Amino acid sequence: MASPSAFTAVAIADDATLPRDVNTSPRDTWPQQFFVNALPRASRFVNLATGPLSTSDVLGREASVLPVLHARVAVVLVGLDDVAFRVPPAQFGQALTDVLAAVHKAGVARVLVGTLPAKAGSVLAAGTPIALYDDEIRTAVRAAGAVLVDVAAIDVSGAIDASEHVFYPDSAGHKAIADAFTRAYQAAYPQG
Amino acid sequence: MRWRDAFVFAARSVRRRIGRAALTVLAVALAAALLSSLLIAAGVARERVLNDVARGGPLTGIRVDAAAPTVGALDSDTPPVGAPKTIDSRALRQITALAGVRSVTPVLVMPVLVLPAPTAATSATTTTTTTATGLVPIPPAPGTAATSFQDSIVGADLHHSGDLPVSLLSGRLPSPDARDEVAVTVGYLRRLGLNDKQAARVIGTEVEYGSARLFPQLGRPAPQRGLWMRGLVVGVVAQEAGSGDLLVPLPQAQAARSWSLAGLTATGFGTQVGEYSALFVVADSLDHVATVRQLINRVGFSTSAPETLIAQVQRYVHVVEIVLGGIGFIALLIAALGITNALLAAVRERRREIGVLKAIGGRDRDVRRMFLLEAGMLGLLGGVLGAFGGFLIARSLAAVVNRYLREQNLAGVHIGLPTMIVFGTIGGAAVLALIAGTIPAQRAARLPARRAMGDQ
Numbered sequence: 001m002a003s004p005s006a007f008t009a010v011a012i013a014d015d016a017t018l019p020r021d022v023n024t025s026p027r028d029t030w031p032q033q034f035f036v037n038a039l040p041r042a043s044r045f046v047n048l049a050t051g052p053l054s055t056s057d058v059l060g061r062e063a064s065v066l067p068v069l070h071a072r073v074a075v076v077l078v079g080l081d082d083v084a085f086r087v088p089p090a091q092f093g094q095a096l097t098d099v100l101a102a103v104h105k106a107g108v109a110r111v112l113v114g115t116l117p118a119k120a121g122s123v124l125a126a127g128t129p130i131a132l133y134d135d136e137i138r139t140a141v142r143a144a145g146a147v148l149v150d151v152a153a154i155d156v157s158g159a160i161d162a163s164e165h166v167f168y169p170d171s172a173g174h175k176a177i178a179d180a181f182t183r184a185y186q187a188a189y190p191q192g
Numbered sequence: 193m194r195w196r197d198a199f200v201f202a203a204r205s206v207r208r209r210i211g212r213a214a215l216t217v218l219a220v221a222l223a224a225a226l227l228s229s230l231l232i233a234a235g236v237a238r239e240r241v242l243n244d245v246a247r248g249g250p251l252t253g254i255r256v257d258a259a260a261p262t263v264g265a266l267d268s269d270t271p272p273v274g275a276p277k278t279i280d281s282r283a284l285r286q287i288t289a290l291a292g293v294r295s296v297t298p299v300l301v302m303p304v305l306v307l308p309a310p311t312a313a314t315s316a317t318t319t320t321t322t323t324a325t326g327l328v329p330i331p332p333a334p335g336t337a338a339t340s341f342q343d344s345i346v347g348a349d350l351h352h353s354g355d356l357p358v359s360l361l362s363g364r365l366p367s368p369d370a371r372d373e374v375a376v377t378v379g380y381l382r383r384l385g386l387n388d389k390q391a392a393r394v395i396g397t398e399v400e401y402g403s404a405r406l407f408p409q410l411g412r413p414a415p416q417r418g419l420w421m422r423g424l425v426v427g428v429v430a431q432e433a434g435s436g437d438l439l440v441p442l443p444q445a446q447a448a449r450s451w452s453l454a455g456l457t458a459t460g461f462g463t464q465v466g467e468y469s470a471l472f473v474v475a476d477s478l479d480h481v482a483t484v485r486q487l488i489n490r491v492g493f494s495t496s497a498p499e500t501l502i503a504q505v506q507r508y509v510h511v512v513e514i515v516l517g518g519i520g521f522i523a524l525l526i527a528a529l530g531i532t533n534a535l536l537a538a539v540r541e542r543r544r545e546i547g548v549l550k551a552i553g554g555r556d557r558d559v560r561r562m563f564l565l566e567a568g569m570l571g572l573l574g575g576v577l578g579a580f581g582g583f584l585i586a587r588s589l590a591a592v593v594n595r596y597l598r599e600q601n602l603a604g605v606h607i608g609l610p611t612m613i614v615f616g617t618i619g620g621a622a623v624l625a626l627i628a629g630t631i632p633a634q635r636a637a638r639l640p641a642r643r644a645m646g647d648q
Contacts, residue, residue, distance in 0.1 A: 008419075025340050026418070027307050027400065035420060036400070041372035044447070045420040050410045065409045068454070 007072035008044045009035060010108075012062045012099065014081045015051030016168050028171050033178035034075055038185045040192050046071070052081045052164060055095035063099050066106035074103050075181055077114040077151070079133050084123055084166045093136030100144035111146035112184055113137060114177065117156035120167035149184040151177055193558035202565035205538065216527075216534045217574045220621055223527035224578020225585060227520025228617040232586040234513040235613070236605050238506075243359070245498060245505050250355055252294070252478050254497040256287065256471040256488055277492045278466030287473060290487045292480035297355045298468040300347040300445040301434040302403055302452065305418065307340050308384055309397035309425075341383055344436030345374075345401060347445020355474045356433050362391040363427030368441050374399060374423030378430065380437040389599070391428040399423050401438060403448035405455035419451040434469055478503060524621060527574065528628035531567055535632035539563070543639060550641035563633035564626055571625020575618035582617065583609065 011017060011031035019026055026032050026047070035045035046069060048062040055078045066074075078099070082092040096113075103111055115137050121130025134152050141148045156176050158169035169177060193201075206213045242251055259277035277283075279298075288296045348356055350368040358365070366373035376399070378388055386393060402418030410417070421444060431439055449467075473495075475484040485495045539546070546559055587607055594604035 025307060026305075026402070026420075027310075027340075032400075032420070036398075036422065041398070041422045041424060042370075043422075046417055047420075048407075048410065048417060050415055061410050065407065 008046065008069055009039055009073035009075070010045070010066065010069055010071045011047045011049055011075050011077075012058060012103070013047075013049035013075075013077045014053060014058070014079075014166075015049060016080045016166060017047065017049035017077060018051075020168060028174055030077075030169070030174040030177040030181065031075060033175060034181045034185070037178065038182040039073065043073075052084070052166060054082050054085055054087050055079060055092055055099060056087075059095060059099050059102060063102035063106070066103060066108065069106075071106070071108050073110045073112075073185075074108045075112045075114075075149075075185075076100070076103070076146075077116075077149075077177070079116050079137065080120050080167055083116065083120055083130065083133060084164060086124070089132040089136050092133055093140055096137060096140040097143060100140055100146060104144060110185075110189060111144065112149050112181055112188070113141045113144075113146050114149040114181065115152040117158065117167060117169065117173065117177070118152050119156060119158060119160075123160055123165045123167070147184055147188045149181050151180050154180050193554060193561070195561070198558065198561045198565055201562045202569060205542070205562075205566055206569060209538065209541075212534055212537070213570060216530055216570050217577065219527040219530045220524070220571055220574025220625065221577035221581060223520070223523035224575050224617050224621045225581035226523045226578075227517070227620075228579050228582030228613050229585040229589070230516040230520045230582075231513070231613045231617075232582065232607060232610055233589065234509075234516045235610065236586075236590070236607060238509045238513065240605055241505060241509055242502060245502050250474045251502050252475040252481050253355065253357065254473040254475060254481060254485055254488065254495050255357075256473055257494045257496070258466055258469075259492050259494060279469070279471055279493065280467040283491065283493065284468070284471060286491050287471060287488055287493075290484060290491075292475050292477075292484045292487070294474045294476040295352060295355050296474075297349050297352040297472045298442065299349075299356070299433045299470045299472060300442060300449060300467075301344050301436055301469040302347065302445050302448040303342065303344050304401040304403050304438070304448065305340060306343045306438065307400040307402075308380070309394075309399060310339065343380075343383075343401075343438065344434070345403075345438045345440045345445050345448060346431065346434035346436040347440050347442040347448075348433050349442045356431070356472050358429050358431040358433060358439065361388075361428045361430055363395045363425075365427055365429070366423075366439070366441055369443070370441055371421075371444065372423055373426045373441070374444075375427040375429045375431075375439040376425055377437045377439070378428065381428070383437070394425050395427065397425050399425060399438065403451050405451050407455055414455070416455075419448065421447070433472065478506075524624055527621075528571075528624045531570055531625050531628040532631060534570075535563055535567055535629050536635070538566070539632050539636045539639075542636075546636055546639050547641045550639075556637040559639075560633045560637035563636050564629050567625045567629025567633070568622055571628075572618065572622040574625070575621025578621060579614045579617040583607075583614065 013031065017029055017031055019029055029047070031045070031047045031049070035043070039045070048065065050061060053061065058078055076099070078096065079092060100111065100113070115134040116130055118130065124130060130152075138148060154176050156169050156173040158167055158173040160167050256279065258279050284296060284298060287293060348358075350365055353365050361378070363375070365375055376394060378391075381387065381391060381394065384394065400420055400422050402420040404416045404418055406414040407417050408414040423438070423440065429439055433439070473484065473488065475481045481497055485497060488495050549559060590605055590607045597604050
């Protein structure tokens with residue numbers, strides 16, 4: 001049996017979490033920074049992020065491989081593509097609930113879920129505040145007993161990709177998200 | 193005359209002619225110091241040269257590669273023919289059970305993407321002690337440092353690190369069961385724009401490395417995702433165990449292999465399918481290396497070993513040892529002649545004393561014993577001083593040599609107290625002194641009492 005400090009962590013997210021191109025180091029992404037800053041050195045980490053895909057697709061793809069990874073920690077940041085695809089907030093909320101249920105079923109003990117960067121909402125039509133998506137996230141997190149990471153409350157720099165209409169954090173944005181997840185993890189699990 | 197009385201007489205004689213005795217002892221001591229320091233230096237050089245020839249591994253080490261033609265088997269002089277055969281646990285057990293095999297250590301090499309700790313020059317924060325990711329940065333180095341590169345981790349059973357061709361240049365080896373420690377090679381330093389002399393800079397920094405796995409579940413075409421591990425760099429090594437710049441405990445490489453194989457498709461992606469990349473076999477003696485290699489070849493694997501070269505080098509080094517020992521022995525012989533000379537002078541000076549001793553009943557053998565004891569005392573004292581003096585000389589020379597080796601970023605030499613050489617030198621000096629004292633003692637013993645007294 002693995003020692004308490006020797007476990008695997010996974011990131012479940014959309015492609016905004018991946019390096020944007022071959023010139024971007026994996027180290028510049030927020031999950032990798034979270035792995036280095038928050039988790040014990042003996043832990044292992046897998047970034048399952050892919051996309052573009054809506055949260056309902058995350059269930060079929062990323063969440064489906066969780067059972068074989070025997071992960072203990074999962075960091076989740078989904079919804080940016082849902083915003084771009086204009087998935088209704090309620091539908092997004094249900095998909096997230098299903099994803100978190102699958103994560104729980106896979107035996108992941110520590111789950112952290114982030115709200116969406118505020119700037120991601122600029123692609124939405126007038127009258128559809130991104131806060132509706134965040135409300136759905138908060139509800140799903142509460143129901144799943146996960147830890148909420150209030151990414152919406154911090155300044156995440158980045159830009160909207162003109163062709164995909166998706167918000168991509170820049171290096172500073174990734175660092176801000178990583179710091180938010182790290183702070184939340186350390187507050188929730190001070191023993192590491 | 194009892195032994196104790198003879199010893200008292202001999203000691204009194206030495207005390208009476210303290211200047212001459214001191215010079216005689218000094219001559220013996222210098223010769224003994226020369227002999228012991230030469231032998232110690234020859235022994236260290238022998239160990240070092242053979243270690244270099246064996247590339248840090250045991251002298252009786254044999255590398256076993258998969259039977260199929262591999263890059264690792266390029267130097268093999270007995271490449272087997274037949275169907276490809278990978279190295280697995282069964283092969284490990286088979287080879288372990290062969291006659292003449294002392295130990296078998298498996299090695300597994302896995303390709304990884306490496307993210308070294310950023311240098312302070314390339315990190316975002318040069319004025320603070322940590323980077324954006326919280327890593328301790330490597331101090332700035334001239335040249336362009338790589339921020340990520342493709343390389344391999346060389347996983348080895350470090351419980352048996354002495355059986356592997358691995359030499360420690362700086363720091364220490366990872367703990368055998370550690371999940372978070374690595375040692376790096378000089379090649380890693382080069383990637384970061386550092387040179388051999390800057391090895392200490394990377395110790396205490398952290399490196400991330402990820403092995404790839406295909407995930408058909410995540411999309412079409414199947415994307416690759418990495419299993420990322422982190423390691424504290426604890427040492428810098430020179431290693432020939434496998435092609436890669438990171439030396440890690442075997443379980444880390446096995447985790448990387450399991451990860452990669454789990455996503456393996458028909459295309460394979462060149463992933464190491466065999467359980468191990470190579471085995472390092474140690475034969476129980478140099479004479480058995482050839483036989484053990486033949487047995488391993490019969491099992492169906494290719495082998496390579498420098499045993500012929502090692503045997504040749506051993507012969508050459510032994511010749512050097514004989515020459516150096518000879519030089520030291522000649523010096524000791526000259527010192528022994530000094531003892532003979534000093535004792536002959538003593539016999540001449542002490543004829544009256546010898547005469548009186550014989551007149552009051554002393555026998556020839558008493559006189560002989562007295563002079564032999566004096567010679568033995570001089571030899572023993574000189575031998576003790578010389579043996580330890582030689583050890584100190586060798587240590588001083590080693591300090592100078594180590595300074596040079598450090599400048600060349602090579603592992604230094606260590607000189608422990610060589611008990612065999614120390615006691616051999618002391619015993620040798622005493623025996624040689626006794627032999628040297630034989631003629632004067634004999635001459636003194638045969639001196640007639642009347643003539644001895646009459647000559648005064």
